[in-house]
Amino acid sequence: MGTIWFCLVAIMIAMYVLLDGFDLGAGAIHLLVAKTDLERRQVLASIGPVWDGNEVWLIAAGGTLYFAFPALYASGFSGFYLPLMMVLWLLILRGSSLEFRNHVKSAVWDPFWDFLFCASSILLAVFFGAALANVVRGVPLDATGYFFEPLWTNFQLGEETGILDWYTILVGVLALLALVMHGALWVQLKTSGAVNDRAKRLAGHVWWGVVALTAIVTAVTFQVQPQVKENFVTWPLGFVLPLLAVAGLAGVAFELRKHEERKAFFASCAYLAGMLTSVVFGVYPMVLPARNPVYSLTVNGAKAGAYGLKVGVIWWIVGMILAAGYFTFVYRSFAGKVEVESDSNGHSY
Amino acid sequence: MNEALNVHRLHFAFTITFHYIFPQLTMGLALLLVYLKTKALRTGDEHYNRAARFWARIFGINFALGVVTGIPMEFQFGTNWAAFSKTAGGVIGQTLAMEGVFSFFLESSFLGLFLFGEKKLGRVGHWWAAFLVWLGSWLSGFLIVATDAWMQHPVAYRMGANGEIELASFWGLLLNKWAIWQYAHTMLGAVQTGCFVMAAVGAFYLLTNRHEVYGRTFVKGGVLVGVVAAVLQLAPSGDAQGKMIAQNQPVTLAAMEGLFETQEGAPLAILGQPDVKNRKLDNPLVIPKMLSFLTYQKWGANVRGLEAFPQDEWPDQIALLYFSYHLMVGLGTIFIAVMVVAAFLLWRGKLYESRWMLWILMIGVPLPYIANTAGWMTAELGRQPWLIYGLMRTAQGVSPRVVAGNAWFTLIGFMGMYTVLGILWLFLIYREIEEGPGPDEGDSRIEARISVTAD
Numbered sequence: 040m041g042t043i044w045f046c047l048v049a050i051m052i053a054m055y056v057l058l059d060g061f062d063l064g065a066g067a068i069h070l071l072v073a074k075t076d077l078e079r080r081q082v083l084a085s086i087g088p089v090w091d092g093n094e095v096w097l098i099a100a101g102g103t104l105y106f107a108f109p110a111l112y113a114s115g116f117s118g119f120y121l122p123l124m125m126v127l128w129l130l131i132l133r134g135s136s137l138e139f140r141n142h143v144k145s146a147v148w149d150p151f152w153d154f155l156f157c158a159s160s161i162l163l164a165v166f167f168g169a170a171l172a173n174v175v176r177g178v179p180l181d182a183t184g185y186f187f188e189p190l191w192t193n194f195q196l197g198e199e200t201g202i203l204d205w206y207t208i209l210v211g212v213l214a215l216l217a218l219v220m221h222g223a224l225w226v227q228l229k230t231s232g233a234v235n236d237r238a239k240r241l242a243g244h245v246w247w248g249v250v251a252l253t254a255i256v257t258a259v260t261f262q263v264q265p266q267v268k269e270n271f272v273t274w275p276l277g278f279v280l281p282l283l284a285v286a287g288l289a290g291v292a293f294e295l296r297k298h299e300e301r302k303a304f305f306a307s308c309a310y311l312a313g314m315l316t317s318v319v320f321g322v323y324p325m326v327l328p329a330r331n332p333v334y335s336l337t338v339n340g341a342k343a344g345a346y347g348l349k350v351g352v353i354w355w356i357v358g359m360i361l362a363a364g365y366f367t368f369v370y371r372s373f374a375g376k377v378e379v380e381s382d383s384n385g386h387s388y
Numbered sequence: 389m390n391e392a393l394n395v396h397r398l399h400f401a402f403t404i405t406f407h408y409i410f411p412q413l414t415m416g417l418a419l420l421l422v423y424l425k426t427k428a429l430r431t432g433d434e435h436y437n438r439a440a441r442f443w444a445r446i447f448g449i450n451f452a453l454g455v456v457t458g459i460p461m462e463f464q465f466g467t468n469w470a471a472f473s474k475t476a477g478g479v480i481g482q483t484l485a486m487e488g489v490f491s492f493f494l495e496s497s498f499l500g501l502f503l504f505g506e507k508k509l510g511r512v513g514h515w516w517a518a519f520l521v522w523l524g525s526w527l528s529g530f531l532i533v534a535t536d537a538w539m540q541h542p543v544a545y546r547m548g549a550n551g552e553i554e555l556a557s558f559w560g561l562l563l564n565k566w567a568i569w570q571y572a573h574t575m576l577g578a579v580q581t582g583c584f585v586m587a588a589v590g591a592f593y594l595l596t597n598r599h600e601v602y603g604r605t606f607v608k609g610g611v612l613v614g615v616v617a618a619v620l621q622l623a624p625s626g627d628a629q630g631k632m633i634a635q636n637q638p639v640t641l642a643a644m645e646g647l648f649e650t651q652e653g654a655p656l657a658i659l660g661q662p663d664v665k666n667r668k669l670d671n672p673l674v675i676p677k678m679l680s681f682l683t684y685q686k687w688g689a690n691v692r693g694l695e696a697f698p699q700d701e702w703p704d705q706i707a708l709l710y711f712s713y714h715l716m717v718g719l720g721t722i723f724i725a726v727m728v729v730a731a732f733l734l735w736r737g738k739l740y741e742s743r744w745m746l747w748i749l750m751i752g753v754p755l756p757y758i759a760n761t762a763g764w765m766t767a768e769l770g771r772q773p774w775l776i777y778g779l780m781r782t783a784q785g786v787s788p789r790v791v792a793g794n795a796w797f798t799l800i801g802f803m804g805m806y807t808v809l810g811i812l813w814l815f816l817i818y819r820e821i822e823e824g825p826g827p828d829e830g831d832s833r834i835e836a837r838i839s840v841t842a843d
Binding site: 087088089091092094095097098099100101102103105106107108109110112113114115116117118119120121123124127128130131132134135137138139142143183184185186187343344346347350351354355358359361362365366368369372373 | 448449452453455456457459460462463465466467468470471472473474475476477478479481482484485486487488489490492493494496497498499500501503504505508509548552554555556558787788789790794797798801805809812816819820
């Protein structure tokens with residue numbers, strides 16, 4: 040039952056990254072691909088009706104993690120206290136800038152929120168990458184089952200790690216590039232004209248960076264977390280997951296060249312899903328590896344009571360079918376390229 | 389350790405108090421939006437659709453702030469209250485996870501459609517979008533209240549091998565009788581906020597001779613729904629809540645009422661300041677025997693005072709608890725009076741001309757916010773010193789590794805950020821009200837905006 044919930048939480052986190060990933064990416068490139076007010080409204084309209092729903096995946100995944108693995112939630116969230124609070128602040132700033140921008144028409148109002156939206160999106164992408172890297176690298180858990188990580192120590196991978204070290208920063212940069220690519224592919228899919236051109240070109244350029252960093256990070260990760268190698272050796276079938284990532288990455292370049300806008304975006308989804316599931320597969324059965332492997336939190340050590348997990352499966356399945364229904368309906372309703380010419384509200388009708 | 393405990397408590401108290409400014413209006417307005425959309429559908433009058441669009445804009449701003457200030461609440465269970473989460477996560481994680489899975493997906497999906505998809509959905513489809521936003525927000529309210537109700541009155545659990553609390557019955561958790569009554573009380577409070585806000589905006593328009601057709605619709609809608617909610621708030625929901633507290637948290641009841649001595653025919657304190665050190669109420673204004681009657685329906689019933697309980701089980705903020713409770717009850721009584729008189733004037737057809745009543749409705753708008761906040765403070769301060777009543781003390785629940793300095797750092801960060809958000813919220817809501825729902829006939833404001841851009 041623990042392993043089932045491990046997979047379910049992983050699916051929810053992957054959904055979050057795929058969905059909120061594109062609107063974070065769109066935010067990160069906002070100032071780069073959109074120059075005029077009209078163009079910026081195009082970018083905003085492409086995510087306007089959906090970003091809030093995308094972000095719900097984070098809340099739902101967090102809640103599910105809490106319910107299925109209370110000990111992990113307690114230990115991880117209090118240990119990552121400072122960076123999580125900063126993530127919250129960035130989410131607040133980002134949500135506010137999206138909501139507030141189009142309420143006032145002024146030469147000082149819009150640019151301020153555009154800048155804040157862009158900056159908070161970039162920082163969030165880096166933070167999420169670094170957070171994932173912290174989990175992979177392991178944290179200074181001890182016998183009490185708790186830890187507290189400062190923002191940084193000496194940037195080395197020693198016993199007393201900080202949130203930021205060379206490895207987590209590296210992964211943070213990869214996350215930013217990957218989401219920039221993902222976001223650019225979303226924006227080109229949803230827009231036309233100059234924004235579409237710039238987004239396509241940007242995705243093509245960033246692709247090289249993603250390829251290079253993916254290779255480097257993968258190589259380094261095998262050194263940093265020995266469990267990853269062990270798992271792939273034990274269950275060779277797991278290689279399907281990194282293959283999915285590679286295929287996705289190849290697909291992005293291929294489809295971009297053919298101007299298949301939709302397929303290019305889905306290829307990027309495959310890349311992100313492949314990368315994430317590879318990582319999750321690599322650390323199993325740990326849910327939070329410790330620097331000293333004795334203290335690592337595992338699926339069995341962190342899971343909640345058996346009865347609760349069992350009823351949870353039932354309502355989770357019902358809830359997910361409903362959510363899939365809503366999302367299909369919403370994305371269908373807002374399908375196609377956004378049109379902002381006839382509207383100053385920042386949203387397509 | 390003690391300093392850290394206090395900062396963590398303040399951290400949660402500050403962020404939840406600020407957060408709850410938004411959902412109470414969201415949940416109340418969601419119901420009123422269904423009311424307006426139903427009117428539009430049944431009468432076919434475009435006036436109600438335009439009125440709904442105006443409130444939808446205010447709803448949107450308010451909802452966004454509710455979302456961004458709500459995410460920190462879920463996180464804080466893990467960041468600041470890790471020991472509590474580790475112990476009780478198997479139970480309260482259920483309701484919190486269900487909130488994300490069942491209500492937030494519903495709410496956010498259909499709010500997007502409600503705000504941006506009116507033309508695509510058509511008249512009936514748009515009514516459904518409004519209805520589902522209402523359903524999502526009220527479901528969310530229930531799951532949060534059920535979480536709190538379990539902490540107030542833990543049921544359906546068993547102790548696990550390592551001291552953690554496990555869920556024993558799913559339906560037992562959801563159908564906790566405490567949750568049912570607390571939910572009714574909370575939602576009626578939210579509806580009153582929505583009604584007071586809608587009526588206040590309407591009264592403002594009528595008093596300033598602007599958008600008068602809308603002003604009448606808003607005042608009427610606010611008063612009609614508001615009078616029902618205000619009365620139901622007292623009985624059965626408030627009354628039932630009080631009896632549950634008397635039965636399950638008698639020491640809390642004594643502290644709320646400022647009753648230090650156990651006595652037969654206990655009086656009900658209307659005014660007075662608790663002097664906890666000397667165990668008495670200063671400057672008391674009381675109704676003799678009333679507390680005994682309200683609690684046990686007997687004038688001479690014996691009500692236990694604080695002295696009947698060991699002092700380490702007393703709530704630790706008795707004076708604040710006492711004032712929160714009295715403020716809530718006092719304001720609730722005023723709401724009934726205001727709404728009943730307004731409804732009477734509406735029935736007699738005199739409300740729109742009664743400027744004094746419109747003034748009261750207009751300037752009364754902060755009061756339901758205060759009453760709702762005071763009500764939650766009563767519930768949460770009243771539960772002290774317990775985090776889970778009778779099972780876990782608040783002092784045992786904090787994160788063991790997060791020192792006071794780090795908690796202060798983030799608390800100050802939240803204070804700064806929320807001050808700015810609060811100012812922006814007031815500014816944007818004021819702008820929407822200033823701009824108004826548009827002319828009563830002809831184009832809506834959105835269409836008007838298009839012509840401006842086209843120039």
